[in-house]
Amino acid sequence: MTKPVHVDVLIVGAGLSGIGAAAHLQRGCPDKSFLILEARDAIGGTWDLFRYPGIRSDSDMYTLGYAFKPWTSAKAIADGPAIRDYICETAAERRIDRHIRFGHRVVAADWSSAEAAWRVEVETDSDVVHFTCHFLVMAAGYYDYDAGHRPRWSGEETFKGPIVHPQSWPESLDWRGKRVAVIGSGATAVTLVPELAREAARVTMVQRSPSYIVSRPSVDFIAEGLKRWLPSPAAYALTRWKNVLLTAFFYRLARRRPDRVAAKLIALAKSDIGERFDASDFTPGYKPWDQRLCLVPDGDLFTAIRDGNVSVATGSIAQLTPSGLQLESGEIVEADIIVAATGLKVVAVGKARISVDGEPADVSQAMVYKGMMLSDVPNMMFIFGYTNASWTLKADLSCEYLVRLLRRMDASGTRVAVARRDPEVEVIPFLDFTSGYVKRALPVLPKQGARRPWRLYQNYLLDLLTLRFGKIEDGTLSLS
Numbered sequence: 001m002t003k004p005v006h007v008d009v010l011i012v013g014a015g016l017s018g019i020g021a022a023a024h025l026q027r028g029c030p031d032k033s034f035l036i037l038e039a040r041d042a043i044g045g046t047w048d049l050f051r052y053p054g055i056r057s058d059s060d061m062y063t064l065g066y067a068f069k070p071w072t073s074a075k076a077i078a079d080g081p082a083i084r085d086y087i088c089e090t091a092a093e094r095r096i097d098r099h100i101r102f103g104h105r106v107v108a109a110d111w112s113s114a115e116a117a118w119r120v121e122v123e124t125d126s127d128v129v130h131f132t133c134h135f136l137v138m139a140a141g142y143y144d145y146d147a148g149h150r151p152r153w154s155g156e157e158t159f160k161g162p163i164v165h166p167q168s169w170p171e172s173l174d175w176r177g178k179r180v181a182v183i184g185s186g187a188t189a190v191t192l193v194p195e196l197a198r199e200a201a202r203v204t205m206v207q208r209s210p211s212y213i214v215s216r217p218s219v220d221f222i223a224e225g226l227k228r229w230l231p232s233p234a235a236y237a238l239t240r241w242k243n244v245l246l247t248a249f250f251y252r253l254a255r256r257r258p259d260r261v262a263a264k265l266i267a268l269a270k271s272d273i274g275e276r277f278d279a280s281d282f283t284p285g286y287k288p289w290d291q292r293l294c295l296v297p298d299g300d301l302f303t304a305i306r307d308g309n310v311s312v313a314t315g316s317i318a319q320l321t322p323s324g325l326q327l328e329s330g331e332i333v334e335a336d337i338i339v340a341a342t343g344l345k346v347v348a349v350g351k352a353r354i355s356v357d358g359e360p361a362d363v364s365q366a367m368v369y370k371g372m373m374l375s376d377v378p379n380m381m382f383i384f385g386y387t388n389a390s391w392t393l394k395a396d397l398s399c400e401y402l403v404r405l406l407r408r409m410d411a412s413g414t415r416v417a418v419a420r421r422d423p424e425v426e427v428i429p430f431l432d433f434t435s436g437y438v439k440r441a442l443p444v445l446p447k448q449g450a451r452r453p454w455r456l457y458q459n460y461l462l463d464l465l466t467l468r469f470g471k472i473e474d475g476t477l478s479l480s
Protein backbone atom coordinates (compact mmCIF):
# COMPACT_ATOMS: atom_id res chain seq x y z
CA MET A 1 0.00 0.00 0.00
CA THR A 2 1.33 3.48 -0.83
CA LYS A 3 2.16 5.78 2.05
CA PRO A 4 -0.63 8.29 2.74
CA VAL A 5 0.01 11.91 1.76
CA HIS A 6 0.40 14.02 4.90
CA VAL A 7 -0.53 17.69 5.31
CA ASP A 8 -0.92 19.94 8.32
CA VAL A 9 -4.52 20.84 7.48
CA LEU A 10 -6.90 18.85 5.31
CA ILE A 11 -9.97 20.71 4.10
CA VAL A 12 -12.98 18.73 2.85
CA GLY A 13 -14.98 20.59 0.18
CA ALA A 14 -14.10 23.24 -2.41
CA GLY A 15 -17.24 25.35 -1.99
CA LEU A 16 -17.53 28.86 -0.60
CA SER A 17 -16.37 27.65 2.85
CA GLY A 18 -13.50 25.39 1.76
CA ILE A 19 -11.93 28.00 -0.52
CA GLY A 20 -12.44 30.62 2.22
CA ALA A 21 -10.77 28.36 4.80
CA ALA A 22 -7.78 27.90 2.50
CA ALA A 23 -7.45 31.66 1.96
CA HIS A 24 -7.55 32.31 5.72
CA LEU A 25 -4.93 29.61 6.33
CA GLN A 26 -2.62 30.95 3.64
CA ARG A 27 -2.76 34.38 5.20
CA GLY A 28 -2.72 33.45 8.86
CA CYS A 29 -0.54 30.32 8.87
CA PRO A 30 1.65 30.57 5.74
CA ASP A 31 3.96 27.84 7.06
CA LYS A 32 1.20 25.21 7.22
CA SER A 33 0.74 22.77 4.37
CA PHE A 34 -2.83 22.12 3.28
CA LEU A 35 -4.91 20.27 0.71
CA ILE A 36 -8.57 20.47 -0.28
CA LEU A 37 -10.35 17.21 -1.12
CA GLU A 38 -13.41 17.75 -3.29
CA ALA A 39 -15.82 14.95 -4.23
CA ARG A 40 -16.96 16.65 -7.43
CA ASP A 41 -14.92 17.89 -10.38
CA ALA A 42 -15.53 21.57 -9.84
CA ILE A 43 -15.04 24.46 -7.45
CA GLY A 44 -18.10 26.23 -6.05
CA GLY A 45 -20.21 23.63 -4.23
CA THR A 46 -23.80 24.88 -4.08
CA TRP A 47 -23.12 27.54 -6.70
CA ASP A 48 -21.89 25.01 -9.21
CA LEU A 49 -24.32 22.20 -8.43
CA PHE A 50 -27.60 24.09 -8.72
CA ARG A 51 -28.45 24.91 -12.34
CA TYR A 52 -32.15 25.65 -12.24
CA PRO A 53 -33.36 28.76 -14.09
CA GLY A 54 -32.85 31.95 -12.13
CA ILE A 55 -30.62 30.35 -9.41
CA ARG A 56 -29.44 33.20 -7.19
CA SER A 57 -28.54 34.12 -3.63
CA ASP A 58 -31.18 35.36 -1.26
CA SER A 59 -28.60 37.11 0.89
CA ASP A 60 -26.77 40.21 -0.25
CA MET A 61 -23.30 39.53 -1.63
CA TYR A 62 -21.72 42.11 0.68
CA THR A 63 -22.24 39.64 3.51
CA LEU A 64 -22.30 36.40 1.49
CA GLY A 65 -18.92 37.42 -0.01
CA TYR A 66 -15.70 36.92 1.93
CA ALA A 67 -14.56 39.64 4.33
CA PHE A 68 -11.21 39.67 2.53
CA LYS A 69 -12.43 39.95 -1.09
CA PRO A 70 -14.74 42.79 -2.10
CA TRP A 71 -17.83 41.95 -4.11
CA THR A 72 -17.58 44.47 -6.95
CA SER A 73 -20.58 43.75 -9.16
CA ALA A 74 -23.52 46.15 -8.94
CA LYS A 75 -25.94 43.30 -8.27
CA ALA A 76 -26.17 42.74 -4.51
CA ILE A 77 -28.48 39.76 -5.03
CA ALA A 78 -26.35 37.79 -7.44
CA ASP A 79 -27.05 34.88 -9.75
CA GLY A 80 -25.47 31.45 -9.23
CA PRO A 81 -22.89 31.64 -12.04
CA ALA A 82 -21.63 35.04 -10.77
CA ILE A 83 -21.15 33.58 -7.27
CA ARG A 84 -19.39 30.53 -8.71
CA ASP A 85 -17.06 32.85 -10.68
CA TYR A 86 -16.31 34.82 -7.52
CA ILE A 87 -15.31 31.63 -5.66
CA CYS A 88 -13.24 30.39 -8.63
CA GLU A 89 -11.53 33.78 -8.92
CA THR A 90 -10.66 33.68 -5.20
CA ALA A 91 -9.13 30.23 -5.67
CA ALA A 92 -7.23 31.20 -8.84
CA GLU A 93 -5.78 34.51 -7.72
CA ARG A 94 -4.43 32.95 -4.52
CA ARG A 95 -3.36 29.76 -6.31
CA ILE A 96 -5.56 27.75 -3.98
CA ASP A 97 -6.76 25.76 -7.01
CA ARG A 98 -3.35 24.04 -7.12
CA HIS A 99 -4.08 22.54 -3.71
CA ILE A 100 -7.38 20.90 -4.71
CA ARG A 101 -7.74 17.19 -5.45
CA PHE A 102 -10.98 16.80 -7.40
CA GLY A 103 -12.94 13.55 -7.54
CA HIS A 104 -11.87 12.75 -3.95
CA ARG A 105 -14.80 11.85 -1.71
CA VAL A 106 -13.96 11.61 1.98
CA VAL A 107 -15.80 8.60 3.39
CA ALA A 108 -14.18 8.15 6.80
CA ALA A 109 -11.78 9.85 9.19
CA ASP A 110 -10.22 8.25 12.25
CA TRP A 111 -8.32 10.22 14.87
CA SER A 112 -5.26 8.52 16.32
CA SER A 113 -4.36 9.76 19.79
CA ALA A 114 -0.99 7.98 19.60
CA GLU A 115 0.01 9.91 16.49
CA ALA A 116 -2.01 13.06 17.16
CA ALA A 117 -3.22 12.86 13.57
CA TRP A 118 -6.23 12.02 11.44
CA ARG A 119 -6.18 9.14 9.00
CA VAL A 120 -8.66 9.93 6.26
CA GLU A 121 -10.15 7.41 3.84
CA VAL A 122 -11.02 8.75 0.43
CA GLU A 123 -12.81 7.25 -2.55
CA THR A 124 -11.83 8.22 -6.08
CA ASP A 125 -13.36 6.88 -9.30
CA SER A 126 -10.93 4.02 -9.39
CA ASP A 127 -9.47 3.57 -5.95
CA VAL A 128 -9.54 4.06 -2.20
CA VAL A 129 -6.68 6.27 -1.03
CA HIS A 130 -5.57 7.63 2.35
CA PHE A 131 -4.38 10.95 3.66
CA THR A 132 -3.17 11.94 7.10
CA CYS A 133 -3.36 15.36 8.66
CA HIS A 134 -2.90 17.18 11.90
CA PHE A 135 -6.14 19.16 11.67
CA LEU A 136 -9.31 18.33 9.72
CA VAL A 137 -11.67 21.04 8.45
CA MET A 138 -15.05 19.79 7.25
CA ALA A 139 -16.29 22.41 4.77
CA ALA A 140 -18.67 19.93 3.17
CA GLY A 141 -21.85 22.03 3.38
CA TYR A 142 -25.02 20.73 5.00
CA TYR A 143 -26.98 18.73 2.45
CA ASP A 144 -26.75 15.55 0.43
CA TYR A 145 -25.20 16.18 -2.97
CA ASP A 146 -26.54 12.88 -4.32
CA ALA A 147 -30.24 13.86 -4.26
CA GLY A 148 -32.69 16.39 -2.86
CA HIS A 149 -35.72 15.74 -0.66
CA ARG A 150 -38.48 14.47 -2.91
CA PRO A 151 -41.76 13.25 -1.37
CA ARG A 152 -43.87 10.71 -3.30
CA TRP A 153 -47.45 11.66 -4.13
CA SER A 154 -50.30 9.31 -4.67
CA GLY A 155 -51.08 8.87 -8.38
CA GLU A 156 -47.75 10.28 -9.55
CA GLU A 157 -47.20 7.38 -11.97
CA THR A 158 -50.28 8.58 -13.86
CA PHE A 159 -48.91 12.10 -14.47
CA LYS A 160 -48.05 12.38 -18.18
CA GLY A 161 -45.30 15.03 -18.00
CA PRO A 162 -41.89 15.19 -16.35
CA ILE A 163 -41.46 15.72 -12.59
CA VAL A 164 -38.16 17.49 -11.94
CA HIS A 165 -36.25 18.45 -8.80
CA PRO A 166 -34.29 21.73 -8.84
CA GLN A 167 -31.17 19.99 -7.50
CA SER A 168 -30.92 17.95 -10.71
CA TRP A 169 -32.46 20.28 -13.29
CA PRO A 170 -32.43 18.63 -16.75
CA GLU A 171 -30.59 20.90 -19.18
CA SER A 172 -32.93 19.88 -21.99
CA LEU A 173 -36.18 20.72 -20.17
CA ASP A 174 -38.30 23.02 -22.33
CA TRP A 175 -41.07 24.88 -20.51
CA ARG A 176 -41.81 27.43 -23.24
CA GLY A 177 -45.56 27.68 -23.77
CA LYS A 178 -46.24 24.98 -21.17
CA ARG A 179 -48.18 24.95 -17.92
CA VAL A 180 -45.85 24.44 -14.97
CA ALA A 181 -46.74 23.61 -11.35
CA VAL A 182 -43.99 24.44 -8.88
CA ILE A 183 -44.56 22.60 -5.61
CA GLY A 184 -43.04 24.46 -2.66
CA SER A 185 -42.98 27.86 -1.01
CA GLY A 186 -39.33 28.22 -0.02
CA ALA A 187 -36.46 30.21 -1.50
CA THR A 188 -36.13 27.92 -4.53
CA ALA A 189 -39.83 28.01 -5.41
CA VAL A 190 -40.03 31.82 -5.19
CA THR A 191 -36.93 32.09 -7.38
CA LEU A 192 -38.16 29.65 -10.01
CA VAL A 193 -41.72 30.87 -10.40
CA PRO A 194 -41.09 34.36 -11.90
CA GLU A 195 -38.19 33.03 -13.98
CA LEU A 196 -40.24 30.20 -15.53
CA ALA A 197 -43.18 32.57 -16.02
CA ARG A 198 -41.19 34.59 -18.57
CA GLU A 199 -41.72 31.86 -21.17
CA ALA A 200 -44.25 29.42 -19.73
CA ALA A 201 -47.93 29.61 -20.63
CA ARG A 202 -48.85 29.56 -16.97
CA VAL A 203 -47.05 28.89 -13.67
CA THR A 204 -48.81 27.84 -10.47
CA MET A 205 -46.99 27.89 -7.17
CA VAL A 206 -48.54 25.06 -5.17
CA GLN A 207 -47.83 25.47 -1.47
CA ARG A 208 -49.01 23.47 1.51
CA SER A 209 -48.78 26.64 3.60
CA PRO A 210 -47.61 30.21 2.91
CA SER A 211 -44.19 31.69 3.77
CA TYR A 212 -43.20 35.27 4.53
CA ILE A 213 -41.90 36.79 1.31
CA VAL A 214 -40.16 40.12 1.28
CA SER A 215 -39.01 42.23 -1.64
CA ARG A 216 -35.56 43.81 -1.66
CA PRO A 217 -33.79 45.87 -4.33
CA SER A 218 -31.31 43.77 -6.30
CA VAL A 219 -28.96 46.75 -6.48
CA ASP A 220 -27.82 48.41 -3.23
CA PHE A 221 -27.72 52.12 -4.07
CA ILE A 222 -25.88 53.08 -0.88
CA ALA A 223 -23.17 50.56 -1.79
CA GLU A 224 -22.99 51.95 -5.31
CA GLY A 225 -22.66 55.49 -3.92
CA LEU A 226 -19.89 54.44 -1.53
CA LYS A 227 -18.04 52.74 -4.38
CA ARG A 228 -17.90 56.05 -6.25
CA TRP A 229 -16.27 57.87 -3.35
CA LEU A 230 -14.15 55.29 -1.60
CA PRO A 231 -11.58 52.67 -2.58
CA SER A 232 -13.23 49.31 -3.20
CA PRO A 233 -12.11 47.57 0.06
CA ALA A 234 -13.34 50.47 2.21
CA ALA A 235 -16.69 50.72 0.38
CA TYR A 236 -17.13 46.97 0.69
CA ALA A 237 -16.29 46.90 4.41
CA LEU A 238 -18.71 49.75 5.14
CA THR A 239 -21.52 48.16 3.13
CA ARG A 240 -20.87 44.81 4.81
CA TRP A 241 -21.22 46.42 8.24
CA LYS A 242 -24.32 48.33 7.19
CA ASN A 243 -25.95 45.09 6.04
CA VAL A 244 -24.84 43.13 9.11
CA LEU A 245 -26.39 45.77 11.39
CA LEU A 246 -29.58 46.20 9.35
CA THR A 247 -30.15 42.44 9.14
CA ALA A 248 -29.53 42.05 12.88
CA PHE A 249 -31.87 44.98 13.60
CA PHE A 250 -34.74 43.57 11.50
CA TYR A 251 -34.22 40.10 12.92
CA ARG A 252 -34.44 41.39 16.53
CA LEU A 253 -37.44 43.55 15.65
CA ALA A 254 -39.20 40.53 14.13
CA ARG A 255 -38.52 38.43 17.24
CA ARG A 256 -39.65 41.20 19.63
CA ARG A 257 -42.71 42.39 17.74
CA PRO A 258 -43.72 39.41 15.59
CA ASP A 259 -47.33 40.50 15.10
CA ARG A 260 -46.44 43.99 13.89
CA VAL A 261 -43.70 42.74 11.60
CA ALA A 262 -45.96 39.98 10.21
CA ALA A 263 -48.72 42.50 9.48
CA LYS A 264 -46.21 44.82 7.77
CA LEU A 265 -44.76 42.05 5.58
CA ILE A 266 -48.21 40.93 4.49
CA ALA A 267 -49.26 44.54 3.80
CA LEU A 268 -46.16 45.08 1.63
CA ALA A 269 -46.93 41.93 -0.40
CA LYS A 270 -50.51 43.12 -0.79
CA SER A 271 -49.51 46.53 -2.08
CA ASP A 272 -47.06 44.97 -4.60
CA ILE A 273 -49.53 42.37 -5.89
CA GLY A 274 -52.58 44.62 -5.99
CA GLU A 275 -55.98 43.20 -6.94
CA ARG A 276 -54.79 39.64 -7.36
CA PHE A 277 -53.61 39.48 -3.74
CA ASP A 278 -55.33 36.73 -1.75
CA ALA A 279 -54.57 36.88 1.98
CA SER A 280 -54.87 33.11 2.40
CA ASP A 281 -51.84 32.64 0.10
CA PHE A 282 -49.64 35.10 1.97
CA THR A 283 -50.52 34.71 5.66
CA PRO A 284 -48.19 32.15 7.22
CA GLY A 285 -49.18 30.21 10.31
CA TYR A 286 -45.89 30.95 12.08
CA LYS A 287 -44.04 34.04 13.26
CA PRO A 288 -41.49 35.85 11.06
CA TRP A 289 -38.07 34.17 11.41
CA ASP A 290 -39.50 30.96 12.89
CA GLN A 291 -38.43 29.98 9.38
CA ARG A 292 -35.99 31.70 7.05
CA LEU A 293 -37.55 34.72 5.33
CA CYS A 294 -37.90 34.35 1.54
CA LEU A 295 -36.44 37.23 -0.36
CA VAL A 296 -37.52 38.27 -3.85
CA PRO A 297 -35.31 40.80 -5.65
CA ASP A 298 -37.21 43.86 -6.89
CA GLY A 299 -40.47 42.06 -6.02
CA ASP A 300 -40.18 39.89 -9.15
CA LEU A 301 -42.58 37.23 -7.83
CA PHE A 302 -45.19 39.83 -6.87
CA THR A 303 -44.92 41.49 -10.29
CA ALA A 304 -45.34 38.10 -12.00
CA ILE A 305 -48.51 37.42 -9.98
CA ARG A 306 -49.86 40.92 -10.66
CA ASP A 307 -49.17 40.60 -14.37
CA GLY A 308 -51.32 37.55 -14.68
CA ASN A 309 -49.68 34.28 -15.74
CA VAL A 310 -48.65 33.24 -12.22
CA SER A 311 -51.07 32.06 -9.57
CA VAL A 312 -50.77 30.53 -6.14
CA ALA A 313 -52.69 27.49 -4.90
CA THR A 314 -52.56 26.85 -1.17
CA GLY A 315 -53.37 23.47 0.37
CA SER A 316 -52.15 19.89 0.71
CA ILE A 317 -51.84 17.77 -2.41
CA ALA A 318 -54.35 14.91 -2.51
CA GLN A 319 -52.96 13.29 -5.65
CA LEU A 320 -51.27 13.79 -8.96
CA THR A 321 -53.45 13.21 -11.99
CA PRO A 322 -52.59 12.59 -15.67
CA SER A 323 -52.92 16.31 -16.36
CA GLY A 324 -51.63 17.92 -13.18
CA LEU A 325 -52.62 17.64 -9.57
CA GLN A 326 -55.52 17.94 -7.21
CA LEU A 327 -55.51 19.51 -3.76
CA GLU A 328 -57.38 18.05 -0.78
CA SER A 329 -59.76 21.01 -1.12
CA GLY A 330 -60.72 19.63 -4.55
CA GLU A 331 -58.95 22.45 -6.42
CA ILE A 332 -57.40 21.23 -9.68
CA VAL A 333 -54.08 22.56 -10.99
CA GLU A 334 -53.46 21.74 -14.65
CA ALA A 335 -49.79 21.17 -15.52
CA ASP A 336 -47.57 19.80 -18.28
CA ILE A 337 -44.47 19.90 -16.04
CA ILE A 338 -44.22 19.53 -12.28
CA VAL A 339 -41.26 20.99 -10.40
CA ALA A 340 -40.81 19.48 -6.95
CA ALA A 341 -39.12 22.41 -5.14
CA THR A 342 -39.44 20.33 -1.99
CA GLY A 343 -36.03 20.99 -0.52
CA LEU A 344 -32.81 19.35 0.51
CA LYS A 345 -31.79 16.30 2.45
CA VAL A 346 -29.65 17.63 5.26
CA VAL A 347 -26.57 15.58 6.20
CA ALA A 348 -23.74 16.15 8.66
CA VAL A 349 -19.99 16.37 7.87
CA GLY A 350 -20.37 15.32 4.22
CA LYS A 351 -21.72 11.87 5.20
CA ALA A 352 -18.22 10.86 6.38
CA ARG A 353 -17.88 8.33 9.23
CA ILE A 354 -15.95 9.92 12.09
CA SER A 355 -14.12 7.84 14.72
CA VAL A 356 -11.67 8.46 17.53
CA ASP A 357 -9.05 5.72 18.08
CA GLY A 358 -11.23 3.34 16.09
CA GLU A 359 -14.38 4.06 18.16
CA PRO A 360 -17.22 5.49 16.02
CA ALA A 361 -18.16 9.04 17.07
CA ASP A 362 -21.89 9.54 16.65
CA VAL A 363 -22.03 13.06 15.21
CA SER A 364 -25.77 13.32 15.90
CA GLN A 365 -25.15 12.81 19.64
CA ALA A 366 -22.18 15.16 19.94
CA MET A 367 -22.54 18.70 21.27
CA VAL A 368 -21.19 21.59 19.23
CA TYR A 369 -18.50 23.77 20.73
CA LYS A 370 -18.74 27.41 19.57
CA GLY A 371 -20.81 26.17 16.63
CA MET A 372 -17.81 24.57 14.92
CA MET A 373 -16.17 21.73 16.86
CA LEU A 374 -17.70 18.49 18.09
CA SER A 375 -17.43 17.55 21.75
CA ASP A 376 -14.70 14.97 22.45
CA VAL A 377 -13.52 14.95 18.83
CA PRO A 378 -9.99 16.40 18.69
CA ASN A 379 -8.52 18.66 16.01
CA MET A 380 -11.60 18.84 13.85
CA MET A 381 -13.68 21.81 12.85
CA PHE A 382 -16.80 21.96 10.70
CA ILE A 383 -18.11 25.06 8.99
CA PHE A 384 -21.80 25.85 9.35
CA GLY A 385 -23.17 29.31 8.59
CA TYR A 386 -25.97 31.35 10.10
CA THR A 387 -29.64 30.62 9.57
CA ASN A 388 -30.70 34.25 10.10
CA ALA A 389 -27.88 35.94 8.15
CA SER A 390 -25.37 35.11 5.42
CA TRP A 391 -23.53 31.80 5.70
CA THR A 392 -20.12 33.41 5.08
CA LEU A 393 -20.30 35.73 8.08
CA LYS A 394 -19.99 32.70 10.37
CA ALA A 395 -17.68 30.80 7.98
CA ASP A 396 -15.20 33.71 7.98
CA LEU A 397 -15.26 33.96 11.78
CA SER A 398 -14.81 30.18 12.13
CA CYS A 399 -11.75 30.33 9.87
CA GLU A 400 -10.28 33.26 11.80
CA TYR A 401 -10.70 31.17 14.93
CA LEU A 402 -9.01 28.19 13.25
CA VAL A 403 -5.98 30.37 12.48
CA ARG A 404 -5.87 31.64 16.07
CA LEU A 405 -6.16 28.11 17.43
CA LEU A 406 -3.38 26.72 15.22
CA ARG A 407 -1.08 29.60 16.14
CA ARG A 408 -1.82 29.16 19.83
CA MET A 409 -1.07 25.44 19.56
CA ASP A 410 2.24 26.19 17.86
CA ALA A 411 3.16 28.82 20.45
CA SER A 412 2.36 26.51 23.36
CA GLY A 413 3.98 23.46 21.77
CA THR A 414 0.71 21.51 21.99
CA ARG A 415 -0.65 19.08 19.40
CA VAL A 416 -4.19 18.32 20.45
CA ALA A 417 -7.21 20.60 20.90
CA VAL A 418 -10.38 19.06 22.25
CA ALA A 419 -13.58 20.41 23.79
CA ARG A 420 -14.62 18.02 26.54
CA ARG A 421 -18.35 17.71 27.03
CA ASP A 422 -19.83 18.75 30.34
CA PRO A 423 -22.63 16.30 31.19
CA GLU A 424 -24.33 19.01 33.27
CA VAL A 425 -25.09 21.17 30.21
CA GLU A 426 -28.67 20.78 29.04
CA VAL A 427 -29.01 19.48 25.47
CA ILE A 428 -31.09 21.47 22.97
CA PRO A 429 -31.65 21.00 19.21
CA PHE A 430 -29.00 22.36 16.84
CA LEU A 431 -31.47 24.64 15.03
CA ASP A 432 -34.69 26.20 16.28
CA PHE A 433 -36.44 26.75 12.93
CA THR A 434 -39.83 25.14 12.40
CA SER A 435 -39.27 24.53 8.65
CA GLY A 436 -39.85 21.02 7.36
CA TYR A 437 -36.24 20.55 6.24
CA VAL A 438 -34.92 21.60 9.65
CA LYS A 439 -37.29 19.22 11.46
CA ARG A 440 -36.25 16.41 9.13
CA ALA A 441 -32.58 17.30 9.73
CA LEU A 442 -32.53 17.42 13.53
CA PRO A 443 -31.98 13.67 14.04
CA VAL A 444 -28.78 13.76 11.93
CA LEU A 445 -27.35 17.06 13.15
CA PRO A 446 -25.32 17.40 16.36
CA LYS A 447 -26.86 19.09 19.40
CA GLN A 448 -26.18 22.44 21.00
CA GLY A 449 -26.03 23.12 24.71
CA ALA A 450 -28.16 25.52 26.71
CA ARG A 451 -25.23 27.72 27.66
CA ARG A 452 -21.90 29.10 26.50
CA PRO A 453 -19.67 27.86 24.86
CA TRP A 454 -22.07 25.17 23.65
CA ARG A 455 -24.87 27.54 22.67
CA LEU A 456 -25.45 28.77 19.13
CA TYR A 457 -26.65 32.34 19.42
CA GLN A 458 -26.98 32.97 15.66
CA ASN A 459 -25.55 36.39 16.44
CA TYR A 460 -22.66 37.75 14.39
CA LEU A 461 -21.66 40.50 16.80
CA LEU A 462 -21.52 38.15 19.75
CA ASP A 463 -19.61 35.54 17.75
CA LEU A 464 -17.20 38.18 16.52
CA LEU A 465 -16.28 39.07 20.09
CA THR A 466 -16.00 35.42 21.17
CA LEU A 467 -14.18 34.02 18.16
CA ARG A 468 -11.93 36.96 17.31
CA PHE A 469 -11.04 38.10 20.80
CA GLY A 470 -12.15 35.41 23.29
CA LYS A 471 -9.66 33.21 25.11
CA ILE A 472 -8.70 30.02 23.25
CA GLU A 473 -8.21 28.04 26.46
CA ASP A 474 -11.54 28.96 27.96
CA GLY A 475 -11.88 26.17 30.47
CA THR A 476 -13.74 23.94 28.02
CA LEU A 477 -11.27 23.66 25.15
CA SER A 478 -8.10 22.02 26.37
CA LEU A 479 -4.76 21.95 24.56
CA SER A 480 -2.33 19.15 25.28
Ligand SMILES: Cc1cc2nc3c(=O)[nH]c(=O)nc-3n(C[C@H](O)[C@H](O)[C@H](O)COP(=O)(O)OP(=O)(O)OC[C@H]3O[C@@H](n4cnc5c(N)ncnc54)[C@H](O)[C@@H]3O)c2cc1C
Nearest residue numbers: 013015016017039045046057058059106140141350390391
Ligand atom coordinates in the same frame (compact mmCIF):
# COMPACT_ATOMS: atom_id res chain seq x y z
C1 LIG B 1 -30.11 26.90 -3.73
C2 LIG B 1 -29.39 27.44 -2.54
C3 LIG B 1 -29.33 28.81 -2.31
C4 LIG B 1 -28.66 29.29 -1.20
N1 LIG B 1 -28.63 30.65 -0.99
C5 LIG B 1 -28.00 31.13 0.09
C6 LIG B 1 -27.95 32.53 0.35
O1 LIG B 1 -28.46 33.35 -0.40
N2 LIG B 1 -27.33 32.95 1.46
C7 LIG B 1 -26.73 32.10 2.34
O2 LIG B 1 -26.17 32.54 3.33
N3 LIG B 1 -26.76 30.78 2.11
C8 LIG B 1 -27.36 30.27 1.03
N4 LIG B 1 -27.38 28.92 0.81
C9 LIG B 1 -26.63 28.06 1.69
C10 LIG B 1 -25.30 27.74 0.95
O3 LIG B 1 -25.15 26.40 0.83
C11 LIG B 1 -24.16 28.49 1.58
O4 LIG B 1 -24.32 29.86 1.39
C12 LIG B 1 -22.77 28.18 1.02
O5 LIG B 1 -22.76 28.08 -0.38
C13 LIG B 1 -22.24 26.96 1.66
O6 LIG B 1 -20.93 26.79 1.24
P1 LIG B 1 -20.10 25.54 1.70
O7 LIG B 1 -18.81 25.61 0.99
O8 LIG B 1 -20.09 25.48 3.19
O9 LIG B 1 -20.98 24.29 1.23
P2 LIG B 1 -21.32 23.83 -0.22
O10 LIG B 1 -21.54 24.95 -1.14
O11 LIG B 1 -22.43 22.83 -0.07
O12 LIG B 1 -20.00 23.07 -0.71
C14 LIG B 1 -19.60 21.88 -0.10
C15 LIG B 1 -18.58 21.19 -0.99
O13 LIG B 1 -18.11 20.04 -0.28
C16 LIG B 1 -18.09 18.92 -1.16
N5 LIG B 1 -18.27 17.72 -0.35
C17 LIG B 1 -19.35 17.37 0.39
N6 LIG B 1 -19.12 16.20 1.02
C18 LIG B 1 -17.86 15.81 0.66
C19 LIG B 1 -17.08 14.69 0.99
N7 LIG B 1 -17.51 13.74 1.83
N8 LIG B 1 -15.82 14.59 0.45
C20 LIG B 1 -15.35 15.55 -0.39
N9 LIG B 1 -16.08 16.64 -0.73
C21 LIG B 1 -17.31 16.77 -0.21
C22 LIG B 1 -19.25 19.18 -2.11
O14 LIG B 1 -19.07 18.46 -3.31
C23 LIG B 1 -19.18 20.70 -2.28
O15 LIG B 1 -18.34 21.06 -3.35
C24 LIG B 1 -28.03 28.41 -0.29
C25 LIG B 1 -28.13 27.03 -0.52
C26 LIG B 1 -28.79 26.54 -1.61
C27 LIG B 1 -28.87 25.05 -1.82
